[in-house]
Amino acid sequence: MHKRIDNLHRKIIKLLLIFLISTTLSGCWDLIDIEKRTILISAGLDKEGSDIIFTTELSSMFPAIQTKAEGIGPHKVTVKTYRGINFEDVLDKSSRSQPYRIFQGATRIVVFGENYAREDISSYFNRIDRSYEYRKTVLPVVSREPAKDILNFDTLSDLSVGFLIEHTIMDNLYNNNTTLYGQLGNIIDYEAIDEVGYLIHYIGIQDNELSVLGFAAIVNGKMVGILEDRASRGAVYLINKKFGFSHTLINPQSGENIVFQTIGGKRKISTNYIDGVVNINIDLKLDQILMYQYKLNPISEDLYKELEKQLADKIKNDIEEAIRIAQEDIKYDIYQLALYFRGDHPKIYKNLDWKEEFPKAKVKVTVSSKITKRNLYDPNVKGK
Incomplete structure (x- = not known):
């Protein structure tokens, strides 16, 4: 009797293993092909009067047949701007104008124009934190110029403005130990402590180049000051490990x-x-x-x-x-x-x-x- 039970247990375990292996090797059967996705690279937020200005930097992938027939590249980066009474309003307008659903998991940069940053950026951080699509390595920055101007900046240095900002901050400055980490995961931790503020990167167009100018000081979800030159260096010595x-x-x-x-x-x-x-x-x-x-x-x-x-x-x-x-x-x-x-x-x-x-x-x-x-x-x- 005991042998029969043991044999039954072994058979059940084998069946479970076969089921688990088959599910892991079966592929992504329920996902949407990348050709039917609009990929959000960068997002920009400005405030004009009582309106929210939402600017997106998007990339679309095209199937090989279409690229050959129409003579287009395998990817295309476009910048679009929407106006609304709140973020949900502009997001709805953005979704309605896209041929395919927007995928947010590849977002590199969120740019806050100064007018928006001085009012409240915590709500947007909370939205990213609660969204399963957004990566916690999204890099938020505050821009001296309107975010829509930053994302429309004509650059030949990289594939897109979002990639240029990310590469400048993370691959250049941070890897050379001359700036802070500053990605979303750190900021969410500081947001939870009411007694402290934090710094995020401050960028702008200088000498016809998109440059990192220093840091924006954030207190209670609002930009309250700017650290440039000597002060920004001092901040790195105070916070950074290297x-x-x-x-x-x-x-x-x-x-x-x-x-x-x-x-x-x-x-x-x-x-x-x-x-x-x-x-x-x-x-x-x-x-x-x-x-x-x-x-x-x-x-x-x-x-x-x-x-x-x-x-x-x-x-x-x-x-x-x-x-x-x-x-x-x-x-x-x-x-x-x-x-x-x-x-x-x-x-x-x-x-x-x-x-x-x-x-x-x-x-x-x-x-x-x-x-x-x-x-x-x-x-x-x-x-x-």
């Missing part, structure tokens, strides 16, 4: 330029609560490589020490400028420093109003730089 900025100094002995690059380092942030005031200590120890001199001149050990101090002071000033903007101009913790204080002092943090405490917190920045690679002739080396 740093790769180049720095140009003047050789005080020869007056020529010397170029350095940060190639690594460690950041330590500690906090305390003294006499009713939040204290935040930011300590960075950075490694630098001497890239090149405009003119090759020997550098003494004393000069190396002086250059290391200049590098440290320069980076410290950038970080302090980023902190000043957060505390004095924006008056909000856009670098998520609350997470460090909460980790160090959970009981005190629970009884604090961080929104009130952060602008008056004492923030001390300490930076040290070490030139670990010189790549130059060393005057102290003795010849054979």
Whole structure:
């Protein structure tokens, strides 16, 4: 009797395995062919008066017979703009004008014009978060010019404006450790913490090129400020795990330029609560490589020490400028420093109003730089 039951169990297991294998190898029988999809690459949102302006960058795939008969390429990127009273209205108008259903799973970029970003972008983030089609690696950016102008920008550098923005930020700047990650998954986490803001990339058309200009500061779902130049660099040093900025100094002995690059380092942030005031200590120890001199001149050990101090002071000033903007101009913790204080002092943090405490917190920045690679002739080396 037991043997019969065991044999029955084995047969059931075999049948289940056959069923599972057959379903996994049978192919996507219930999906729509890509030729019958309109692929959303980029989306742009502007506000004009009480109307929402929705701009889409779309790609359509064509079957081989059609491409040969009509002489068109295998893909085509088009930009379309719609106006409505709310997002659902413009989305409905967009859907009604497409020959095929829009596929959102390939969306690379969402561009918010400043007028839209200054009112409320949280609702759109919530929509993306709740949509199963959108990837959480969508890259949101704020544009100085209207989003419709950005997505209509004539570029020869990439297949589409959306791909150009993504490649510039992620493949160039982020991979070279000179900007933040900034994709949707991170932002959704920060959106859930009421006491902190966050940064997303700020872009614009500059010198007839589409460029990353810095960061837009977002508080309570609204853009409240912009970090450019020094402040944007300081923000990267405060948030990013790796740093790769180049720095140009003047050789005080020869007056020529010397170029350095940060190639690594460690950041330590500690906090305390003294006499009713939040204290935040930011300590960075950075490694630098001497890239090149405009003119090759020997550098003494004393000069190396002086250059290391200049590098440290320069980076410290950038970080302090980023902190000043957060505390004095924006008056909000856009670098998520609350997470460090909460980790160090959970009981005190629970009884604090961080929104009130952060602008008056004492923030001390300490930076040290070490030139670990010189790549130059060393005057102290003795010849054979």
